[in-house]
Amino acid sequence: MMRQDIEVVSINPMFAPDLGWSAQQVGVVEVQSGVRSSAFLQMLRTWEVLPMRMSAEEHDRQTAFTQVVVHAALLALGLAASKLNYDAQSALLTPPARAMLTLLARIATKEPGVYFHIQSDHPKASEARALLAEALAEVDRTARLGTIDDFAKMLQRAASSLGGAKERLAMESAASLHKASEATR
Numbered sequence: 536m537m538r539q540d541i542e543v544v545s546i547n548p549m550f551a552p553d554l555g556w557s558a559q560q561v562g563v564v565e566v567q568s569g570v571r572s573s574a575f576l577q578m579l580r581t582w583e584v585l586p587m588r589m590s591a592e593e594h595d596r597q598t599a600f601t602q603v604v605v606h607a608a609l610l611a612l613g614l615a616a617s618k619l620n621y622d623a624q625s626a627l628l629t630p631p632a633r634a635m636l637t638l639l640a641r642i643a644t645k646e647p648g649v650y651f652h653i654q655s656d657h658p659k660a661s662e663a664r665a666l667l668a669e670a671l672a673e674v675d676r677t678a679r680l681g682t683i684d685d686f687a688k689m690l691q692r693a694a695s696s697l698g699g700a701k702e703r704l705a706m707e708s709a710a711s712l713h714k715a716s717e718a719t720r
Contacts, residue, residue, distance in 0.1 A: 542572040557583040599659035630712040
């Protein structure tokens with residue numbers, strides 16, 4: 536049992552420091568909160584941080600996707616590009632390919648240890664990567680053996696994770712893809 540005079544708040548910034556704190560999400564698990572931990576969270580808010588309060592279990596469930604799956608997918612994308620002898624410097628790029636490659640470039644220019652520890656230390660990492668592999672196998676199976684209707688149903692299931700954020704995220708995507716296209720002109 537923890538002493539009552541000790542406050543413990545675990546935070547997990549969901550961004551690299553070079554992005555700054557403003558408008559960035561920070562996972563917050565209040566193990567034992569109180570006046571000092573509340574003041575700490577208020578200080579984060581003054582930096583315009585978006586504290587996302589959750590249980591430790593919820594944190595692990597969410598970061599299994601936002602960190603483990605997303606980073607593993609980007610690494611796999613880079614490995615596939617390498618095996619296809621794809622060179623982004625002189626390649627034909629669609630806007631989604633450019634977006635994915637910019638994200639790959641971002642993690643490829645950061646400290647490898649951060650991404651290694653996400654993949655190796657996260658309690659749900661192995662399960663999350665297995666689900667990603669299953670999902671890729673389903674895409675492959677549907678493309679090879681399915682119909683357009685099967686593919687549409689799969690796409691609908693994939694999009695179900697977007698929930699009510701689907702339209703907002705589609706608009707954000709369009710805006711950032713347009714901005715990226717303008718920047719390369």
